[in-house]
Amino acid sequence: MKKTLIFMSLAFLAGACNVSSDKKAGTGERTNPFLTEYTTPYGVPPFDEIRLEDYKPAILQGIEEQKKEIEAIVNNTAAPDFENTIVALDQSGRLLSNVNTVFGGQNSANTSDEMQALSKELSPILSAHRDDISLNPQLFARVKAVYDKRGELNLDKEQAKLLEETYKDFERGGANLPEDKQQKLRELNSEIAMLQLTFGQNMLKETNAFKLVIDNEADLSGLPANLISTAADDAKAASEEGKWVFTLQNPSIMPFLQFSDKRELREKIFKGYIMRGNNNNENDNKEVVKKLVKARLEKAKLMGYPDYAAFVLETNMAKNAANVYKLLNEVWEPALVKAKEELADLQAMMNKEGVSGELKGWDWRYYNEKVMKARYDIDENAVRPYLQLEKVREGLFYTANKLYGITFTELTDIPKPHPDAVAFECKDGDGTLLGVLYMDYFPRSNKRGGAWCGGYRQQSYKDGKRVPPIVTIVCNFTKPAAGQPALLSIDEASTMFHEFGHGLHSLFRDVHYYGVARVPRDFVELPSQVMEHWVLEPEVMKVYAKHYQTGEAMPAELVKKIEESSKYGQGFATAEYVQASILDMDYHVLTEIPTDFDIVKFEDASMNRLHALSQIPPRYRTTYFNHTMGGGYTAGYYAYMWAEVLDADAFEAYKEAGNIFDQATAKRFREYILTPGCIDDAMDMYVKFRGKEPDTTPLLKNRGLK
DSSP states (O other): OOOOOOOOOOOOOOOOOOOOOOOOTTSSOOOOGGGSOOOSGGGOOOGGGOOHHHHHHHHHHHHHHHHHHHHHHHTOOSOOOIIIIIIHHHTOOHHHHHHHHHHHHHHHHSOOHHHHHHHHHHHHHHHHHHHHHHTOHHHHHHHHHHHHTGGGSOOOHHHHHHHHHHHHHHHHTTTTSOHHHHHHHHHHHHHHHHHHHHHHHHHHHHHHHOOEEEOOGGGGTTOOHHHHHHHHHHHHHTTOTTSEEEOSSHHHHHHHHHHOOOHHHHHHHHHHHHTTTOSSSTTOOHHHHHHHHHHHHHHHHHTTOSSHHHHHHTTSSSOSHHHHHHHHHHHHHHHHHHHHHHHHHHHHHHHHTTOOSOOOGGGHHHHHHHHHHHHHOOOHHHHGGGBBHHHHHHHHHHHHHHHHOOEEEEEOSSOOSSTTOEEEEEEOTTSOEEEEEEEEOSOOTTSOSSOEEEEEEOOEEETTEEEOOEEEEEOOOOOOOTTSOOBOOHHHHHHHHHHHHHHHHHHHOOOSOGGGTOOOTTTTTHHHHHHGGGTTOHHHHHHHOBOTTTOOBOOHHHHHHHHHHTTTTHHHHHHHHHHHHHHHHHHHTOSSOOTTOOHHHHHHHHHHHHTOOTTOOOSSOGGGOHHHHTSSSTTTTTHHHHHHHHHHHHHHHHHHHTOTTOHHHHHHHIIIIISSTTSSOHHHHHHHHHSSOOOSHHHHHHTTOO
16 A cells, blocks of 8 residues: 555644623623533533633643642652552642643644744743653652552553553653753743644745746646645635635645646746745744753753653664664665666656756656556546545545444534544444544644544543543645535545554544553554555455445556555655654754754755755655654654554555455454553563564565565
8 A cells, every 4th residue: 555654643632712792691691611610512612602811811720730639649648658648649630731732733723823822922831831740859759659669559451561561751851851951941941832733833834935826827737627626715815816825735736736837837846845844034043943942951861861852762662773773774775776767767757748957856857757657547637536535535434344343423513623624433242432532634734734533532531431432633634625525635645544543543442541541653554554555455445445426446557556546656755754853853863963953954965975966855854844843753753654654564464364355354453552551561562462573575666665
């Protein structure tokens, strides 16, 4: 299955905020919806009642409530034990968490200048609060007292893991540092949080600032009709009626680069894309990156690590930078060979069409499309009519039902994070409620790019009963023109399956403590990436790949062409991904920051060491590499490739069983991968599912690199 690797990671989030007029009973005073029990269906946030001004007081009250909860733990006169210290800490801060998930979602999926200003105001307050907990000596003393007698406590596996993770979090949070170094750590944590926030806000502004406005219809040559219609709608929304507007959002720029016959316009929009955050203006990210890399290194050394990657990777499956580079280099060498073969093909096609000179970055997708058409007789515009968004979603739900017996039912009378979102009730095979799933598909100027899965409520337990999660999937798919259906590309269909895999991970999780819910960064992409393998399976395609006008199934001949062509272009796709992964690592294995640190020169040197092709920039260049500079995947962008080793090997288990819906295999995957959080070492969980450790052979074969 072709891997686009454009996904954004598990982050918090999606949300919106609308105006409310509800009042306290008998008074003219309005109630802050965060400060009362939600009375909505399924206990979802009351999005239609939330205002911007609700966030700050609710967050401040949440901080105060958690402070009191921490004080109660510290001042407990009873000897510290698992329940009165470890569990009490794990359960603290629920109000703050509830508000932050909605606040984070709003800032990601429906932001505004006012929301971004508020997030900057709150960032140092929240950073200080986190440090007040992790650097509280009395609290750590109680945690350590429980940890030191762990062998005597007769804890079950989940309890033992919570204790281990809690103690580790304090150690990694600086609890063992002397007081002067703890103060420095506080300053660095606050600085890093603010720099990461600033980086992301600058990137969004840079993305929105560029618009390619076309006023001559002849300049639309080669572009598909649906893209032209959407560009006309975007022009109208931008008060440019009668013109066409193309943006740096992926559903706009990528098909433009793929189909536009106007080379000079492809160059213009391509350069706009790769220069984001590097335009020497108020949104320039070069200085932000310099300060951020320096602050991260300083934090790592303060904590006793040689570099920031060592600090991050200690808790990941990879364990150290050497293992990350080993994997990336193993994939890079065949990827570069394949990319050079593809470059020769594209150069020949360009010359054949009478265009002289060297093929450039803005030419790659355009001539790749032409080579694909000539070699495989396949045109993406012939595929899209068979990939109506709602039908692809049916394919998702069908796959999940066949594997796990679960069902999805649309909910219409329920608050939604945005008017564009749709909601579904998810039930297990026995009718038990697993959770609520939101899906939000299309780009907005106040929505960050990419695709991600987050949540408004994490699965938990209360009074001995499972509290189901509220999950959200947010995408940026090609928006249809007014009155037209949303038709996806194969890559977009794959993205939907990918994010749905993250959603299943959240819906199936069944743990008793928040502290054992998270899994290592390089394991978290396994549930998402394995779902991509079902996208092109004939039994799944017969469910969703139907023409939006006639209802006819995608012709077998077209399906075959898609399969045959799926490995072409993997040199490009793999190279740009590996380049970004190595760039991320190169920044974070630095042990010293030169006084004349130049971000552009550093990136160039990193790519030159790889002998990277000039026509293929890293998937994310430094100044818009939000995965690493915005946090989340710092020294961790390699995780998609690491997890692909796992997912390619995992899907082999279904093939070996002779059935892509083999119930026994799916049951093991749910039991050992999707349900238990991190109560075991990640590789141990994988081995329990698979019966062995994976190797890279299936990955290389899937990508056509072996």
